[in-house]
Amino acid sequence: MARITAGISTSHIPAVGAALDNGKIGEAYWKPVFAGYEWVKQYEKDSKPDVIVLVYNDHASAFDMKIIPTFAIGCAEEFPIADEGWGPRPVPAVQGHPDLAWHIAQCCILDEFDLTIINEMAVDHGLTVPMSLMFGQVPEWPVKVVPLAVNVVTYPPPSGNRCWLLGEAIARAVASFPEDLNVQIWGTGGMSHQLQGPRAGLINKAWDQAFLDRLTSDPEALRHMPHIEYLREAGSEGIELVMWLIMRGALGTNVRELHRHYHVPASNTAVGHIVLEPTGKDLS
Structure with a gap:
């Protein structure tokens, strides 16, 4: 059976991708x-993962105000690199895993999560920067990817608890997939940052570090954290961190932290990164 062997989270700052590419x-x-x-x-x-379920948010590359899915799963064979206004990043096209993606979509929809199924979608820095950070500059990506786009750009974004529950549903779906696959789930975005208004440039180091701590020490508190706390403490774009809770929910109750990285500054934000492994599961 397929299995989720690790959860990884990281910021997906576009300037990080530009620094790498240049x-x-x-x-x-x-x-x-x-x-x-x-x-x-x-x-x-x-670890040699076969597939990454990669949770990210689109930045008006695949979606705009005409259609705003709360959760959208990419089921295509391949996902081209989006042109975000300065040409596509010079990275390989992303290879999908349609069989697993459709299986996750079916299982989650029957589990009462209304995923939007996308069969044609360009992917932007929200997805490609994490890939570059984990795998470096390569002629082709060494894994297949199931993209899961989450709306954290336009109000209302999903709650942290809803994201956590979706992570649990994804884990159940993966566990019921009959092929022997080593699957990782990544949550991307954040950490504290705000791109506009009087608080533009906000970085809250203490809050960011506490969030990283709570992923292992007090995840229950994170899943019930209200939107207003993200906005107040982590800035308007800090709400991206709810996507990390999809990753965390998929790992079950008990996890082990393997690695952590936090650095300020990187462009106008903080870089956050953590690697977790499940030590037991409670996804019934």
């Missing part, structure tokens, strides 16, 4: 950002 990773400003991902790059080489 050969700036050795510069003094960027070097500590990328140094924090050396551990996970080796971990991925050793």
Whole structure:
């Protein structure tokens, strides 16, 4: 049977992708950002996942105000790289896993989660930057990907608890897939940042670190954290962190933290990254 073997979360800052693409990773400003991902790059080489269920948010590349799905699952064979206004990133197209994606869609919809099924979708930095951070600059990605796009751009975004419950439903779906697959689930976005208004440039280091701590020490509190706390403490774009709770919900009750990285600044935000492994499951 397929199994979820790890959960990984990371920021998906577009400037990080630009720094990588333009050969700036050795510069003094960027070097500590990328140094924090050396551990996970080796971990991925050793773990050899077959598929990543990659939770991210689209940045007006695949969706706009004409259609705003709360949860959208990509079921295509391949996902091209979006042009976000300065040309597509010079990274490989993302290969999907339609069989697993359709299975997750079917299971979750019958589990009363109304996923939007997408069969044609370009993916932007929200998905490609995490791939580059975990796998580096490669001629082709070493894994297949099931993209799960979450609306955290336009009000109302889903609650943390709803995201957690979706993670549990995804884990049940993966566990019922008959093929022997090593599956990881990633939650991306965040951490604290705000891109506009009087609080533009906000970074809350203490709150970010507490959030990372609570992923293992007090996840129950995170799943019930109201939107207003994200907005007040982590800025308007800090709401992206609810996507990490899909990852966390999929891992079950008990997890072990394997690696953590936190660095300020990176562009106008903080970089956060954590690697967790489930030590037992309670997904009934």
